[in-house]
Amino acid sequence: MNPMRTPEDFPYITNIHVNDCYTYQNFDILLNDDKPFSHLVLTGRNGSGKSTILSSLDSHLFRYYSSTGPSEHIHQLEGLTKANPKTPNISRWKAEIQQIKNIAIGFNNEPSLLNSKYITYSFLKSSRQSKPEKVTTVTQEIEFLEQLNQENSSEFFVKQFKQYLVNKKVNQAFDILDNNKEKIAETERFFQLITNSLQRILEDSALELVFMKENFDFEIQLSSGQRITFDHLSDGFSALVSILMDLFMRVDIIRKEVKDFSYNPCGIVLIDEPETHLHLKLQYEVMPLLTSLFPNIQFVVATHSPAVVSSLQKATIFDLTTKTTESERVVGSSFSELMVSHFGLENEYSNIADDIFEQINHIVKTEANPQKRKERLQEALTENEAYLSPAMQLELESMILEIQ
Ligand SMILES: Nc1ncnc2c1ncn2[C@@H]1O[C@H](COP(=O)(O)OP(=O)(O)O)[C@@H](O)[C@H]1O
Ligand SMILES: [Mg+2]
Known part of the structure; x- marks a missing residue:
């Protein structure tokens, strides 16, 4: 068989059954039916199990990629454990077995096809630097x-x-x-x-x-x-450049191997917190950059960033805290919409905005002189302008007008 996979015959992930990610048990993550594949974005509060799921995915995918597959690996480790009950390696082997057993993965093609040097596989952890x-x-x-x-x-x-x-x-x-x-x-x-x-x-x-x-x-x-x-490079650039260094090298090695420098290898790449240390504009750009550079790679990312969530097309957004899948509508959603609809904040106003409201209320209650009150309110508004959304600014302005 031709070793150069095309997206049509590559085993992309279609669903993950989570047996256990320490915080939650026994649920399914079903990816959208996008063709030829859907990316996967995992969100959820700290400690909800995002990194645990990525590590378990890595235990499976790396085994498929580099050898015979996870079941065979468990079999070998269990054999070793029985034969050497006293070695200090036991706890590491047991942890490895556990990590594989934590999840089961469904693919849209035979996963043994992942065992090939012509595909791109990588796991980029959240603590990464380009040094x-x-x-x-x-x-x-x-x-x-x-x-x-x-x-x-x-x-x-x-x-x-x-x-x-x-x-x-x-x-x-x-x-x-x-x-x-x-x-x-x-x-x-x-x-x-x-x-x-x-x-x-x-x-x-x-x-x-x-x-x-x-x-x-x-x-x-x-x-x-x-x-x-x-x-x-600053930490943010460094964290992003390290992803590029890794993938450019892997893809280039494959291109050289198949002697075709326009070939876009298929693959699966896991990234924990692609937004690490990035300012907001780059948070919006990181996934579009990666998907345009590596169009046949399925990305599975864990993130806390509404910018990452809303920037990725053909993606399934799954929240571990609520166990719900967002529909495509989040793509291009505004930051504030997402904060409320997906990240579960009560309203779009940040803590800073709450403080500003508090400050305004305080002036209204304590400043008896109408002229002074007006001046102080206007001052507070100007001072905090940068932190207010246009909607909030209007609201405060009308509040001040009402007072007079
Ligand atoms: N090997 C382990 N054994 C037991 N608990 C673990 C293990 N690894 C992680 N956990 C726990 O699982 C939970 C999920 O952690 P993690 O996946 O890092 O969350 P997230 O990445 O969503 O912030 C945490 O409460 C963590 O303490
Ligand atoms: Mg994590």
Whole structure:
């Protein structure tokens, strides 16, 4: 069979039965019937079990991806446990068995197809940073790829990102010597893709990725002239760039393997809190960026961000606290609508707004002089303007008018 899966014959997740995520037991998460797949967004209060479900998904998917599958793995671990009842590994094995047994996954194709180096699988945890290791030498291509395949964790991929880029640059130099136009263009395209994404994230369309051959390092040169290394990105950029480093490398390795640099591999990628450390605008942009760069990957994310929830199309939004699925209507919903309808706040007004109301009430009750009262109210309004939605501002203005 052709190893290059298409979205039509790839085993995407269609439903998850949760036996236990410590907080809740025995319920189903049914994904929408979007074709060819629906992304999944898990929401819910702290401690509702989002990360637990992602880890359990990882235990299943990683086993399918790297070997024979989760049932066989449980069988092996149980065998080991029986044969070695006294080893200190027992508790780890038991935890691993438990993590697999926590959930059962339904797919729309045979899940054993996940056991392939031509698919993209990754689990990006919430504590992630883009701190690639310093590069001292060029490594041999085959050994390097073997090591990446063996280690596989996202942490390891991110650490090796600079090494990957340096190897590419050096190989490109050989390609230039050989006048291998096709390969030179492929490498160019890879670097262009990274540059374009950095331009989008850092909102600088003239930004460039500069290779410094003296010390085998890369710097991001902003249009202002300022240069930053990957180690000095702010936490937010760092958390986002680490996702990109991981996925760019995985996808590029597959493209090289199948010798087709326009191939978009199919896959499943789990991300815990894609919004980690990001300001609001980027929270809206992170998932659209990822789904446009990796169109055949099904993303399963856990989030607290209304911006993430409302930015993702063809997604099933499932809230663990209420066990309900939101319909597509949340896409493009306003922040305040979502705060009320999905995140279960009583109203769209934040605590800050409540404080402002309190302050206004206090002035009304305590300031007897009408002229002074008016001035103080106007002052309070101006002072807090930035925190008020237009609707609230109108409400307060009319309140002040009524007082006079
Ligand atoms: N291995 C474990 N054994 C027992 N309880 C656990 C284990 N792992 C997590 N929990 C508990 O499960 C609950 C859900 O945690 P978590 O999945 O991290 O929630 P969320 O990501 O939604 O904030 C928490 O109360 C946590 O203490
Ligand atoms: Mg969590």
